Amino acid sequence: MTYFRGDIYIRAMNYLEVRPLRLEVLRAGMANQTVEFDGDDEVTTVHLGAFDQSDNNIGVSSWMQRAFQPEPDLKAVQLRGMATATHRQGHGIGGLLLDAGLKNAQENGFDVIWANARDAALNFYNRHGYITVGEGFIETVTQLPHHKVVKYLR
Secondary structure (H helix, E strand, O other), rough: OOEEEEOEEEEEEOHHHHHHHHHHHHHOOOOOOOOOOOOOOOOOOOEEEOOOOOOOOOEEEEEEOOOOOOOOOEEEEEEEEEOOHHHOOOOOHHHHHHHHHHHHHHOOOOEEEEEEHHHHHHHHHHOOOOOOEEEOOOOOOEEEEEEEEEEOOO
């Protein structure tokens, strides 16, 4: 699977390839440097990377088949570990990754996409059609405030 938009392309990656950008962006300045997620190496997990014309990895996201607990009967995929290189943030890379993940979820018959989103990114997700649901919480690894976000596909 490869998607192109302008000078950026999105392609599948393996779980080891997404970890350097996760570390650089999601764990910057944190004591906990863990970027290995439960489910990274499952055959149903899809890792996507955004690349520029020079083939530099400028964004990553991981899509794991996981139940959405408020509605466990729906076929659900969880977005995890989304990160855009600092110098490319605010330039639409995250939106491209969301679009590619959405397309993949639709092609594979998922009913819902959900994520544990940092509160600092809630406006980004809301602009892309995700709904903030439930009570906020402090994520255990980052110690940052989060909310669940969800996007229904059916």
